[in-house]
Amino acid sequence: MLLRRLIALLSLVALLGCAGDGAITGRERAGTHLALVASQGGLLQDAALQAYVEGVTARVIEATPQRGSDWNVFVLDSPMINAFAQDGPLIYLTRGLIALANDEAELAAVIAHEIAHVEADHNTALRRQRDAARRDLKREFGRVAQSGGRLDSDRRAQLADRARRSVAAFSREQEAEADVIGLTYLEAAGYDARAMADFLDAMIADGALAARVAGRAFDPEARADRLATHPSGATRRRIVLSRIRDGGGERGAARHLAALDGMIWGEDGTDGFLLADAWVDPARGIAVPDFGAELFMQGDTVFVEPRGEALTGFQAVGAVPGGPRAYLERDWADLIDRTRGAARLEWNDRPGYSSLTIRLPLGNKPDSPELFVQVQARQVGREIVEFLTLAEAGDSAAITLMQRMAQATRAPTTAERRAAVPLRIALRPVRAGDRQQDIAAEMQVPDLALERLQALNNLDAGDALEPGDMLKILVR
Known part of the structure; x- marks a missing residue:
């Protein structure tokens, strides 16, 4: 279950807004919309906030070549700082982004930027780039299969490059162009153009705080959220400031702040909470210590900040008849069958715990590296938590971390229950x-x-x- 969710999520990120897709059919667009909304916690149920955001969007649209178009605006119930648009015309804003903005003009700046991406036809160019990279990736995998699965360092580098390009987001040049075009829309709508630079400032500050909390270095050019579609952009801010003419216009702070009063900031608790040193779900009665790792949530999956090239995460899957071993045998039956004979399978069972390790050679030489796939199921009360590690067999840091987290999973303490609000x-x-x-x-x-x-x-x-x-x- 968790592996399929991780793969589906990575595929979805490749379709999102600033990773959006303009040249798709109506059926494909509808499917992407439903998957996107589901992955982002659903739509926020706040009629007053929805009406406010629709009003700001309508004002900006009337100052663009899209004037008269009937755009659909969706507020996603996600703490991520993100926004994206499709040619539907559809625009998506997360509650995290709306809450980070300090006035109406900053929110309008984000909307203007997204409309600019659509007007500049960046989505179509991005889709062509991705499609070409995916075709190249398939060809490379075909060559690997024909060579008996051998992966030398050059071929591994080629595969990694094509994989990156197959899920690429907009380029720095496209982001800068959308900022510059968006500035003209923002000014034409009567807003203070400085709001665009101010919001980029806010994104940088939020990213710096997140890095400090996690104890890692901060890159002001990196994306504010790991699955976000925009870089936060110190360079973008400098370009925007150089293009602002006078800085006059409306800010609308009072209206915006009134719309935020009482809004949830961060996780709403539906899928648990990230506390100072653990993920805690008081409703299910589960706590997973993080052992100093940085965790981040996407829907009901908790990701562990990558260490090296490993992919790691965990998810509460509910009560399962038969316990951890029965769950793994049922949910991973397909992978077990596919790899039987080609890989080494190892089971490890203890009371309330079971793990399945699959070691798959990445070549046919004795010293070929192995792909290490380990899925662990830990039972706490009636609930089972599933942990997944995808790594090279020699990546001991990622492997050991996930084993420690799985084995330390427990019921929340009283203090954790109080904090999980x-x-x-x-x-x-x-x-x-x-x-x-x-x-x-x-x-x-x-x-x-x-x-x-x-x-x-x-x-x-x-x-x-x-x-x-x-x-x-x-x-x-």
Whole structure:
């Protein structure tokens, strides 16, 4: 189940908005739409917010060559910072992105950028690039099969390059072009063009905070979310600032912040919570310690930040009759049958735990590397959690980490149950004499309260607060 979900998710990412696909049939578009919505937690059920976002979108559209078009706008119930568009015409915005924006003009800037991608026909160009790369990838796999499965270093590099291009997102040049075109739409709609640079700033700040929480280095040119379709872009910000003419126009902060009041920030708990040192699902009664690894969620799958080239993740699969071994034998029967005779299969069973390891040679020489596939099932109470590791057999760090996580899976502690409550945005008016640290003290977050306040509101450390301004804070 988990392997199929991971593969389906990677395929879906290749179809999304800024990884979108403009030249597809109506049936294909409908199928992509349904899969996309399902993978992003469904549609957010908030009629007032939906009406607000539709109103901003309509205002921007009237300032573009798309004026008069009937665009469909969807707010996805996902904490990711992301947006994408298709030629439907369809536009998707996550609640995470809407919540990160600090005013209506910043939200409008994102919408203008997405419409610009459609107007510049970037989706069609991207599809052609991907299709060509996938054809090349199939040809390369055919050559590998004809050579008896041998993979020398050159052929492995060729396969990796074609695989990357087969799921590529827009190029830096296309993103920059969409920013420049989007700026003209934003100004024509009466918004302050500086809002585009400000939102790019907010994305960079959010990415820097996420990196700090995870204890890793931050690249301001990287994507803000691992499965997001946009780079956060310090370079993009510099280009945008160089193209702004006057910076006049509306910001609409009050309307925007009023629409955010009470909105969930981060996970809503449907598929568990990422706490400081574990993933916890109090409803199912499961906690998975992370042992210092960075976790991120996509739907009901929890991914582990890649270590090397390994693909790792886990998922709660529910109560299964017969326990862990019965679950693995049933859900992995097809792979077991396909690899029988060509691979080494190893079972390891203990009370409440079972693992299946498949070692598949990647060549026919004695020293050929092996593909290591390990799926583990750990039972806690009635629930089973499935762990998957795809790696080269020598990748001991990824393999050991997932084994430790599976074997340490347990019921949540009382403290974890108390902490596993959604964070929500509340509005805090600035009063005379308030300092950033004073307001940060009201944030109900586990750590880095000041840094989280600054990232959420796109504040610099030295920024003075003006009485009467409104800030977003996080409360439970």
